[in-house]
Amino acid sequence: MKAITLDRTQDSKLLLTDLQSRALLPGEVRVQIKAAALNHRDEWCRKGLYPNIQDGIVLGSDGAGIVAEIGEGVDDEWLQKEVIINPALNWGENQKVQSASFEILGMPRNGTLAESVVVPVDRLHDKPTHMTWEEAAALPLAGLTAFRALSYQGDIQQGENILVTGFGGGVAQFAVQFGLALGAKVSTSSSSPEKLEKAKSLGVDYTFDYKDDNWILKALEITSGFDVIIDSAVGDTLNHLTQVVKPGGKIIFYGATLGNPSKLEARRIFWNQIKIIGTTMGSDLDFENMLSLVCEKKIHPIIDHVFKFEEAEKAFDRMRDGKQMGKIVLVP
Numbered sequence: 203m204k205a206i207t208l209d210r211t212q213d214s215k216l217l218l219t220d221l222q223s224r225a226l227l228p229g230e231v232r233v234q235i236k237a238a239a240l241n242h243r244d245e246w247c248r249k250g251l252y253p254n255i256q257d258g259i260v261l262g263s264d265g266a267g268i269v270a271e272i273g274e275g276v277d278d279e280w281l282q283k284e285v286i287i288n289p290a291l292n293w294g295e296n297q298k299v300q301s302a303s304f305e306i307l308g309m310p311r312n313g314t315l316a317e318s319v320v321v322p323v324d325r326l327h328d329k330p331t332h333m334t335w336e337e338a339a340a341l342p343l344a345g346l347t348a349f350r351a352l353s354y355q356g357d358i359q360q361g362e363n364i365l366v367t368g369f370g371g372g373v374a375q376f377a378v379q380f381g382l383a384l385g386a387k388v389s390t391s392s393s394s395p396e397k398l399e400k401a402k403s404l405g406v407d408y409t410f411d412y413k414d415d416n417w418i419l420k421a422l423e424i425t426s427g428f429d430v431i432i433d434s435a436v437g438d439t440l441n442h443l444t445q446v447v448k449p450g451g452k453i454i455f456y457g458a459t460l461g462n463p464s465k466l467e468a469r470r471i472f473w474n475q476i477k478i479i480g481t482t483m484g485s486d487l488d489f490e491n492m493l494s495l496v497c498e499k500k501i502h503p504i505i506d507h508v509f510k511f512e513e514a515e516k517a518f519d520r521m522r523d524g525k526q527m528g529k530i531v532l533v534p
């Protein structure tokens with residue numbers, strides 16, 4: 203089968219290759235991939251900045267397709283079903299945190315950037331019928347992360363003021379769409395005026411350019427602060443966020459694209475009773491609840507561009523350069 207593996211001997215660090223697909227173990231299924239999508243995690247793997255990196259592994263956490271083969275003990279009803287795959291493996295029973303054996307599909311286990319992928323049957327869910335294959339593939343990892351951040355960690359309520367930073371990000375776009383669907387008043391920031399125009403068309407209240415030194419003052423003037431902020435940049439921008447969150451509010455972060463803050467205004471945090479909360483992907487229950495919301499509100503993921511597997515380097519470079527407006531999808 204055709205597959206895109208990590209190969210750090212290549213200039214692009216990627217290799218489109220022909221792999222032998224392995225036999226199924228009991229409880230596993232083979233999904234014929236119709237579409238797969240990139241996450242920033244795939245780019246971190248390409249850069250060698252992810253734990254347990256191994257060359258030769260098929261990248262990709264997100265995928266949607268048709269069940270082509272079932273292993274021993276799997277119900278026949280799964281055969282030929284149209285499915286999406288939950289890429290979070292072994293979360294465990296504790297809703298608060300994942301187990302020590304938690305794993306994400308696509309490193310160190312072979313992922314979705316291939317003509318087929320093998321996963322345990324309990325990772326499968328019916329493909330939302332209102333979505334195309336490309337939209338369905340774009341949903342799982344970023345949708346799950348955004349949903350847990352807002353719903354489990356943020357516990358956002360109707361009418362609350364929320365800010366999602368960096369609207370161009372895959373997770374951020376879901377956070378904006380889910381926040382609106384849950385009845386919050388959503389604002390967002392971006393470095394790109396075009397991306398902010400797109401956000402306005404979805405119904406966000408206010409937009410800010412996070413590169414403008416005055417955005418904090420503007421945000422405070424217009425909104426009088428946010429109840430919940432969802433962020434993945436961190437770095438020294440964390441000190442900006444502690445200024446625009448309301449006293450008693452929450453800053454929830456799921457990544458640290460800008461690294462650690464060089465300093466922290468600790469007094470502002472404790473005096474204002476600000477909660478800074480880390481979050482990562484989500485439990486099986488979060489995934490089910492996310493799917494229910496998406497299906498009930500008929501939410502469509504925003505697709506930036508669909509590439510063929512042969513164009514993988516172009517697709518990865520687009521993500522690396524932050525040029526995308528929506529999810530980058532790859533089809534075999």
Ligand SMILES: NC(=O)c1ccc[n+]([C@@H]2O[C@H](COP(=O)([O-])OP(=O)(O)OC[C@H]3O[C@@H](n4cnc5c(N)ncnc54)[C@H](OP(=O)(O)O)[C@@H]3O)[C@@H](O)[C@H]2O)c1
Pocket residue numbers: 241242243246343344347367368369370371372373374391392393394397412434435439456457458459460481482483521524
């Ligand atoms: N913990 C988890 O479970 C989890 C899950 C998914 C992702 N992540 C992490 O979260 C981060 C984002 O992932 P992604 O897949 O959504 O990435 P992505 O689609 O590549 O998005 C990155 C976005 O970050 C925004 N950004 C850059 N600098 C910023 C700043 N100073 N302030 C605010 N936003 C800024 C940009 O938004 P604009 O283009 O609008 O300027 C950019 O488009 C990555 O570090 C990723 O590894 C973690």
